Amino acid sequence: xxAPTILSYSDVxxxxxxxxxxxxxxxxxxACRPALFRYDKxxxxxxxxxxxxxxxxxDRLSTTNFETVIRAxxxxxxxxxxxxxxxxxxxxxxxxxxxxxxxxxxxxVADSHPDRPHHVEGDxxxxxxxxxxxxxxxxxxxxxxxxYGALMQDELGDDEIPCDDGFRKPAxxxxxxYVSWDPDNSKSQTVRxxxxxxxxxxxxxxxxxxxxxNTMVPLVEQIRAALEQQFYPVFVSEGTSAEKLExxxxxxxxxxxxxxxxxxxxxxxxxxxxxxxxxxxxxxxxIGRHGKTSQLFISLYGDPSSPGNKTIIRRALAIARxxxxxxxxxxxxxxxxxxxVWKQSD
Numbered sequence: 001x002x003a004p005t006i007l008s009y010s011d012v013x014x015x016x017x018x019x020x021x022x023x024x025x026x027x028x029x030x031a032c033r034p035a036l037f038r039y040d041k042x043x044x045x046x047x048x049x050x051x052x053x054x055x056x057x058x059d060r061l062s063t064t065n066f067e068t069v070i071r072a073x074x075x076x077x078x079x080x081x082x083x084x085x086x087x088x089x090x091x092x093x094x095x096x097x098x099x100x101x102x103x104x105x106x107x108x109v110a111d112s113h114p115d116r117p118h119h120v121e122g123d124x125x126x127x128x129x130x131x132x133x134x135x136x137x138x139x140x141x142x143x144x145x146x147x148y149g150a151l152m153q154d155e156l157g158d159d160e161i162p163c164d165d166g167f168r169k170p171a172x173x174x175x176x177x178y179v180s181w182d183p184d185n186s187k188s189q190t191v192r193x194x195x196x197x198x199x200x201x202x203x204x205x206x207x208x209x210x211x212x213x214n215t216m217v218p219l220v221e222q223i224r225a226a227l228e229q230q231f232y233p234v235f236v237s238e239g240t241s242a243e244k245l246e247x248x249x250x251x252x253x254x255x256x257x258x259x260x261x262x263x264x265x266x267x268x269x270x271x272x273x274x275x276x277x278x279x280x281x282x283x284x285x286x287i288g289r290h291g292k293t294s295q296l297f298i299s300l301y302g303d304p305s306s307p308g309n310k311t312i313i314r315r316a317l318a319i320a321r322x323x324x325x326x327x328x329x330x331x332x333x334x335x336x337x338x339x340x341v342w343k344q345s346d
Contacts, residue, residue: 004313006304007332009339012269012297013134015332019266021293022132023282024140024147027272027301032120032128032146032342036112040064046108054097066105067278071239073098102237109143110198110223120146124342125153131341133161135269139192139261141279143235145199151191165191167209181207181253192257194282195244196234198223200253207234207253241280248281262286267295271339274308275315283315288322288329296320296329299336 007015029037043064048055057069077094084090128150132138140147151163166189167179193200199210199222210222223233234251238244248254261282268287275283275298287296298316300309313333320329 003304004333006300007297007334009334012332012334015295016269016297017266017295019136020134020295021137021139021264021266021268022135023268023270023273024138024142025271025273026142027299027336028140028341029142029144029146029272031272031336032124037109037144039066042066042105042108042112045111046104048104051097051100051104053093054101057097066101067237067239067276069239070098070101070237071243071278073101074239074243098239102235103232105237106143106198106232106235120149122153122156125150126156126158127340127342127344129153129156129158129161131339133159136266137190137192137264138163139194139257140197141195141273141282143195143197143233143237145197147191148197148199163191164188165193165209167207170206178208178210181209183252183256186256186260189260192261194254194257194261195236195248196251196254198233198235200234201226202234202251202253207251239278241278241284244278245281258286262290263292265292265294267297268293269297271299271336271341272301273299275312275319277315283319284322288319291323291329292327294328294330296331298331298333299339300333301336304333 026037026039035041043058043066046066054069054073057072058064061069061072063069073094077091077098080087080090080094128146132147132150138147138151151161154160164185166181166183166185168182168185170176170180201208201210210226226233234254236244236247236254238247245258248258258281268291273279287293296316296319298312300312303309304313316331316333320331323329
């Protein structure tokens with residue numbers, strides 16, 4: 001496979017269709033605070049005190065990635081009866097540990113989060129706002145509050161970023177301490193949390209979003225208080241793409257975001273995602289088979305010839321081959337560092 005041309009981020013902005021959309025992966029958060037949001041750092045902060053076997057599974061699989069272990073436990077639960085038909089508890093233990101690891105990940109992300117928005121420097125927010133400005137929509141696969149925090153920093157004196165995540169004050173309670181998602185406004189949405197987020201909750205009746213302005217209580221404090229009461233946010237962290245899609249389909253908000261993502265036209269610019277197969281439902285299905293965009297720009301961090309980047313390149317080109325001939329997809333790659341998302345390059 002010949003080495004592709006690696007663009008700079010300024011090249012991307014020059015080449016991309018004027019109708020362009022941003023898709024963020026975990027690299028967006030890692031670029032801000034690598035000591036907090038890298039997989040190994042989340043692993044270090046997780047509470048495994050009641051999960052001895054699951055903790056050992058990370059070592060056996062030589063990984064710190066929660067989704068990898070959750071996927072392995074789910075797969076084991078599917079086939080364990082074939083190999084240990086007399087062990088009726090094995091399947092239940094694996095499934096229970098997989099669910100518990102998901103909750104441990106939620107808690108680890110919440111505990112790792114900067115306590116206050118001002119713990120991210122103003123210059124960092126300004127750079128980030130410059131990066132996300134100009135996109136027709138901002139779509140994220142991350143659970144944390146960094147994007148939300150950047151979009152809310154209107155007092156920095158830069159140009160406004162028009163953004164609408166579809167959440168409104170309840171029509172029958174304008175003094176409510178929360179806002180709720182209004183599906184009737186989904187067509188105007190420009191911000192989508194495709195896999196949920198720490199500040200989004202499904203009450204069974206409606207989707208709610210924690211806000212600071214209605215309570216004057218920092219979001220992280222609200223989230224931690226909810227976790228202590230065993231209230232968990234909408235958070236898609238299953239181990240396989242099929243499991244993630246199943247969870248998405250059982251939540252009206254997530255399902256709507258998933259479907260509307262397919263309707264995007266023009267260009268998609270991906271920053272900070274490895275194109276891991278656990279997100280095939282986004283990349284292969286929504287961008288590949290059923291997507292309507294004509295351009296796809298993928299970020300690469302570091303040496304393009306590294307094994308990880310070669311895998312990204314191979315998987316990205318495979319996405320284009322999923323397209324029907326009448327809707328071709330052009331795939332190009334750019335240097336992630338050149339985007340200077342949170343800090344200006346030296």
